[in-house]
Amino acid sequence: MSDAPAIMIETRGLGRHYGGKWALQGLDLAIARGELYGFLGQNGAGKTTTLRLLAGLLQPSAGQLRVAGRSHADDSAAIKQRLGFVPDTPPLYDYLTGRQYVALVASLWRVDRRARDERCDRLFELLALGDAADELCKGYSHGTRKKVHLAAVLVTAPEVLLLDEPTTGLDPLSTRRLKELLKDEVARGTTVMFSTHVLETAEQICHRVGVLARGRLVAEGTVAALRAAHGGQSLEDVFVQLSDTSGASAQDPA
Numbered sequence: 001m002s003d004a005p006a007i008m009i010e011t012r013g014l015g016r017h018y019g020g021k022w023a024l025q026g027l028d029l030a031i032a033r034g035e036l037y038g039f040l041g042q043n044g045a046g047k048t049t050t051l052r053l054l055a056g057l058l059q060p061s062a063g064q065l066r067v068a069g070r071s072h073a074d075d076s077a078a079i080k081q082r083l084g085f086v087p088d089t090p091p092l093y094d095y096l097t098g099r100q101y102v103a104l105v106a107s108l109w110r111v112d113r114r115a116r117d118e119r120c121d122r123l124f125e126l127l128a129l130g131d132a133a134d135e136l137c138k139g140y141s142h143g144t145r146k147k148v149h150l151a152a153v154l155v156t157a158p159e160v161l162l163l164d165e166p167t168t169g170l171d172p173l174s175t176r177r178l179k180e181l182l183k184d185e186v187a188r189g190t191t192v193m194f195s196t197h198v199l200e201t202a203e204q205i206c207h208r209v210g211v212l213a214r215g216r217l218v219a220e221g222t223v224a225a226l227r228a229a230h231g232g233q234s235l236e237d238v239f240v241q242l243s244d245t246s247g248a249s250a251q252d253p254a
Helices: 047-055 072-082 098-108 113-126 130-134 142-154 172-187 199-205 223-229 235-242
Strands: 007-018 021-032 036-041 062-067 083-086 160-164 191-196 208-213 216-221
Touching (some): 007 047, 021 047, 021 216, 036 047, 036 199, 047 083, 047 160, 098 130, 199 235, 216 223
Parallel strands (some): 036 191, 036 208, 083 160
Antiparallel strands (some): 007 062
16 A cells, blocks of 8 residues: 555646636646645746635636646535635635634634644744734735734645745744745645745745746746756746746736
8 A cells, every 4th residue: 555645736727728728738747745836936836826716716628637636626515624724815804803704714714723722822922923813804905914814724734725925914923934834734644735936935844845837837847956957057047037027918917
């Protein structure tokens, strides 16, 4: 019997078009339980489209996908109970405090109250939310909104965590705390996939990265393997070489 970890995110020939133009085409992925996978690409490469497809917010135009062994077509509700998605611009209820918003999400996911309070306190501390947790969401900066929404997602203890440009709008200290938090989640067995164009973050914490260009996966592997395959160049040089944007799709916002 194989001891290999279960595949938690799997796509075969996945594609999505808008108005007849392909934002994503022919995507094959296999991401294991407990893996931290970075999705790299220029704006318009197809990163956000991919994450929205995995989260069940978009329907594929081609191909198949499975999350935690299930497809959205067959069992979307079960997937959403096991998946957390943090978009680049998180939706919050402006007239709730951050703490109230996290409690609301926890109640909708039927998280035990004691577990909710313990996780909430831990996450607010790790994310350095401080007094902001008890202020109304309408006054939050973009970075604080992201941190509160991340806490709300993580309080449900998802098995698969999807994040779209998670470091955008965060100050350096918050970025560092986020990276440590993601490593902690992976150590607990969570599968994490996040999109970014911040190469330093990907290089520091990812087990593997995939590079998207013009809606196609053009390279995948460990950072060390990608650099070796391109003559020992820096990850930045490899990324620039692979991400020629001359034909990039304008259909995907990120």
